[in-house]
Amino acid sequence: MPACWARGAAQAAEVGISPWGPKDEIGRLNLVTPASRAAIMARVTGGAAYDLSVDYFVGMPSWQAAGDPPYLMWMTHTPHGNGVSDPMGTGKKMNEHVSYTGAAISMYSHMGTHIDALNHFGLNGKIYNGFKASEHLGDRGWDVTGAEKLPPIIARGVMIDVAAAKGVSMLPDAYRITRQDLVEALAKQKVALEKGDVVLIRTGRMQQYEKAQEYMANPPGMGLDAARFLVEDKGAMVVGADNLSFETFPSEVKDNYIPLHTYLLAEHGVPIMELVNLEGLARDKVYQFAFIGASLKLRGADAAPMRPIALPIK
Template sequence: MKRWTRRPEGSNWGDFGDDDQIGRLNLITAERRLAAVAEVREGIAFPLSIPLDFPKGEYAAGPRKPPQLSSTPLGHNQQVLPGFPDVVCDDYAVLYLQYSTQWDSFAHSGSLFDLDGTGEPVVCYYNGFRADVDILGDPSGSVPPHADALGIETIAQTSVQGRGVMVDLARAVGHDRVEVGYEQLVEIMEQQDVTVEPGDILCLHTGLTKIMLEAGENLTQELMATSCAVLDSRDDRLLQWITDSGVSAIAADNHAVESFSLDPGQASGNVLPLHAHCLFKQGIPLGELWYLNDLNQWLREHGRTRFLLTAPPLRLPGAVGSPVSGVATV
């Protein structure tokens, strides 16, 4: 069922079907997975997540909080079952699903847009799914939040397994805050002999999660805001390159992949133009706060940029994001 009469300029709504909920992940076909498997030559695996209780320091005082671990009624005190030698430990956790290494679902970032051509914009999401119809919840809390469409489970069901391609931004620009636009990104990729093909998962190494881990409790918001590269999402040529490249997803080891601005008068007016372009218009999942340091170092030492990437989120129905413990195999 088509939910719109107009689609945003630069979007691919409907190209994968009127009811599509996985966007450019459709490009990870069986053929592309076989190409990814062919990148495995050594059988070495690299974990791509930071501990779920990181970042620490001032970041933990923000709106998202680290996990809270508690015991269920079954206990976590090495309880011995009466009359038996068995010992039971059993936990539950309160998780902010996008606190640490994560995937954003398409229900995470929507926009005001005139879907019906009436001149009245409505809150909507990728492929025209609508607030209060498909993505539920309100600020008052009277309606429990739930994404009846575009929830993170739709991404999980694809397995998110394909070929990862690494771009080492830290090697090119260091650890200062640099906004990397189209021309610089293309130049870096040429220097590092990086080729991206349709269906590939683009991974951007900036070095930020390594800095977070080293800072520990001493991590400050200033350090987060002034360290390591981000994509210049105000560069329209960069957004067009993302469209033309055919990448199926983008994952970075920084906080939001892109630069952050609260000035609505700039460019498209979006606070996060890359989020709007990828999650809202193109159906490209975004991964944030991944740990890419060890993998990137190995790839650099061995003159490689490609690997098998397996990174499904939690299959949690109705959630708009999820922790992810991705694995790269080389």
């Protein structure tokens, strides 16, 4: 058990040391095993498949408060442009016969539906499992815990619809989800959490996704005690939500401006998913499912886009 799991509240936060050994780079994703994959897939009903990802488009919601770039897409080739410039040297007749469209994109790694790698946040010069930035972070990213190390995730998923449990379509601005909120929502859904679950929290904020200004403004999110409930009490493997930041602000911890990210990633090795589209699951009241998701293998990166799906289970 990592030392940080047992530390007292008065002790300063420190990075967790993995129970899976000094070379571990994926933290709680080690809970995915051949047996656990087979067990959850055996329960799939064969019904609807729910796409939990969002669209990427120019003007989409994104984190830019720290100077990170917005999503950009531009055409590198168009049928008309190829006819004028003839970049492949095929001639006008061929360009009129064979059309060619190409595009390029530029984006921050934490955009759209994505998963945070364990190097995203650290404490005191270290990230999860004691890896030091001074030793493992170079000009081309981290040589440990990069997004390329995250394995495909096939596990039991649970959606906790906090908004619905509280009788609203969307939680109000800056609402901080509590442990009791989660307990009450799970009771109403008649669902019990299990060790190794992928737990996804619905705030309802996804309904504003097309309006970036509204989506990004003062979002509701998780409180630290609620996160402790999921991780330390219930053994969640991955946590996520339909907002961008997972937690809400201002911080409830005096000496840490983003305590949930450091608690989950740096202390406990729990990856975080953000901008998860849970509206379909909420509409159909699907609370338990087989979660299947794999992220792009961006070498050395601190996050990567993913397109997860949920398959209802019996």
